Amino acid sequence: MRIRRTLLLGLAASLVAAGLVVPTLRPAYAASLAEVASFGDNPGRMRMHVYVPDVRPARPAVVVAMHGCGGSGPGFYSGSEFAAQADRYGFIVIYPTATQQAGFGNCFDVWSDAAKRRGGGSDPVSIISMIRYAQQQYGADPGRVYATGSSSGGMMTNHMLALYPDVFKAGAAFMGVPYNCFANAADFPPTSSQCTGGNMNRTPQQWGDAVRQAHPGYSGPRPRVQLWHGTNDTLVPYSLLQETIEQWTNVFGLSQTPTSTDTPQANWNRRRYADTSGTVQVEAYSIQGAGHSLPSGGMAASAVQFFGLTTPPTTPTPTATPTPTTTPTPTTPPVAGACRVSIAINAWSSGLTENVTITNTGASAINGWSLVFTLPGGQTVTSGWNATYSPTSGQVTARNVAYNAGIPPNGSVSIGFQAAHTGNTAGPGSFTLNGAACTIA
The missing domain is CATH 2.60.40.290 (Immunoglobulin-like)
Structure with a gap:
């Protein structure tokens, strides 16, 4: 059991880089990742890093991009393509770093009672504080906030869309699970979890009710949802993709039968679920042969396209012409033992x-x-x-x-x-x- 647990921990931690592609190289003058030391209410004791492109509209969109267990915000910045997309389309990316343990380390809290209550505390409240900070500091558009993430971050993506449908316009969850899949902290580790044990099966109504109960009485528009999963994923079983589809299609009142299916790229099988107006509210990608290794090349671009953020900025921010970022020359050596x-x-x-x-x-x-x-x-x-x-x-x-x-x-x-x-x-x-x-x- 200990050997298996160590293996699973390594797989989760490797999400930071394994299977991820190096971001498209940006010009030397591109913006750099910056840490925000104080961003407001932070019950989850999280860290916040933010990437603000040099050229952006006056009211830029915000994408919250969340790492997997064992990872970090800077790690997900380096190991995914969202910052390169931000350079191209002028949106801000927030990279939270989770500090919850749950037997793994640096996992987003999607299991505690506090995290399951809107405004209840823990990581969701910290993430909302980060979004509010970006809106106040950079004039970000409150009507264009999006969530994405991988593994633990994908789980938190579905979680945030359920708790705060009035904050997010859309989300893209990679290798996640449905909202309220985990009963508590003891149910989180894959070695003992009912959620990720491979046998989770609830009805669409049960899954949909869980989301509706996350924000009782809410009757406004719901964020559109994009889902990604590898067919050979055994850490977070591929079967959970179907459970998540059932949850969100039920929330939108859609049929379980997709309105269209296609293969937009080799080994990417896509199912789309549109409403009566033809708007795709839910779409799901099954990546043939992929394990616990998403997102890979081109997937961030597809998520950004789903968000509707593919219009390049036409109004540069009123800043001086960017100059190349240089690495400071190291100081003289500290004294021994310093x-x-x-x-x-x-x-x-x-x-x-x-x-x-x-x-x-x-x-x-x-x-x-x-x-x-x-x-x-x-x-x-x-x-x-x-x-x-x-x-x-x-x-x-x-x-x-x-x-x-x-x-x-x-x-x-x-x-x-x-x-x-x-x-x-x-x-x-x-x-x-x-x-x-x-x-x-």
């Missing part, structure tokens, strides 16, 4: 994720940093977040990115990477920051 590193490793049969926290224990601020460490034999970095990594094996140097170059005294930054391994899942034995040795916590 840095501390702690690591947390989640490993499975052929891979691992390693989260690294760097703490400046010196008296002076660090502006620009390079962290050098040696990977154990057989390990190769396949992707990373919050830093650039080179080379991918042997002695590796992790360098800051634009938004985390500074580390104040007693301050910390968190970075991480995913690696393949051939059996050795140990962490590096030593770290140097700007040439000075760090202690390991």
Whole structure:
């Protein structure tokens, strides 16, 4: 059981990068990801990162893009194509980072009583605070707010659409589950979950009633829903796609029989469910042969098209001409012992994720940093977040990115990477920051 749990944890954590494509390369002058330290009521103790494109309309749309278990907002930014779409079409992307554990780590809370009540607390309230912040800070359009996410983030996508139909206009859930699928925290881990155990089967009416009870008395328009699932997904079983279709078609009062089916791309089988006016309210993609590895190339673009956000901005924001982003030159090395590193490793049969926290224990601020460490034999970095990594094996140097170059005294930054391994899942034995040795916590 422990081996299986470790494997599942690794699969969930690998969602940050495994099967995801590197975003389309953007010009050097493109905007960068920024963290917002204080964004309002935050009962879920979440972190917020935001990507604001340099060119956008006066009232840009907002897309909330949510990672899978074991991931992070910056990781999903790096491992998905939503920021590239934002550059092209001028919408803002919010990347929340979950901190709930539920036996996995960094999973969005879709199980607690608080999270299932509109305004009840936990992660949903934190996400709404992030949206309100974007509207106040950047003049974002309250009528054009969208949700998307992968695995745990896909689950939270359906969750937010059910709780806050008056906030969201549409959503795209990758590898999610229906709203109110999990009974409680004990039901969340795939090893023991009734929801993801492969035998969940409720009637469309039961699923639809769950959504209607999330916001009793609500009679306004509902957000349109796009669903994606791989036919070979065993972590979040493919059968849950049908349950989710039944939920949302029932909410919209639609037939369980699609109004159209097609294959817009090889191995993408699409079912569409339109209302009497011809508007597609629900559409579902079955990705033939795919496992727990979505979104992959082109899927973010399809989600953005479903949202109706494919009109390029014509009015640039009143800012100066963008200049290339440069990485600060590392400061002189801190004195020995003026840095501390702690690591947390989640490993499975052929891979691992390693989260690294760097703490400046010196008296002076660090502006620009390079962290050098040696990977154990057989390990190769396949992707990373919050830093650039080179080379991918042997002695590796992790360098800051634009938004985390500074580390104040007693301050910390968190970075991480995913690696393949051939059996050795140990962490590096030593770290140097700007040439000075760090202690390991």
